Amino acid sequence: GQNIDQPTEMTATEGAIVQINCTYQTSGFNGLFWYQQHAGEAPTFLSYNVLDGLEEKGRFSSFLSRSKGYSYLLLKELQMKDSASYLCAVLDSNYQLIWGAGTKLIIKP
């Protein structure tokens, strides 16, 4: 079966750095996405990785290792508005998105 694993919940302090991990087992791989979802709102796109390595976008970076079936989302200089759920999703060999259950990130002052 296809599986995406992420921690259910994480807590971090404002101004700090947090790393959210995602491991996957899918039938094929055509890219990995990270989305942010604030409570009661729609998911919004954060990043896309298809090649190994680190992609940086401002305070957010996403890393991919295809051989390990592993990705992480790194959030720097945390702000209270970063409190949200972070969804990892993998595009499989049929170009269907397989979604993780999401990681709820709680930021404390």
Added chain:
Amino acid sequence: NAGVTQTPKFRVLKTGQSMTLLCAQDMNHEYMYWYRQDPGMGLRLIHYSVGEGTTAKGEVPDGYNVSRLKKQNFLLGLESAAPSQTSVYFCASTYRDSGANVLTFGAGSRLTVL
């Protein structure tokens, strides 16, 4: 530019009632999707469409029907609602960003079936 608009935002149904959720996008996207989101689970694909007049089943299609008569609209129907269909429903459509089909989501429709 409204993006993806879903109506209604909230609805309460009794078991056995029918209803239709409407999704409209003004971005000229070809692909449209209906997902459901339940606590502790990832988004699950119900049905999708790759263009006007086409529909296809996703991971959890039972109990739902869809239609894509116009490119900008994608309707999700529940013919006989069941409590198991209590969920938050998201419509999404795709554009291309760096070669990836990035999804744009609607705000969601929260459905409760009593």
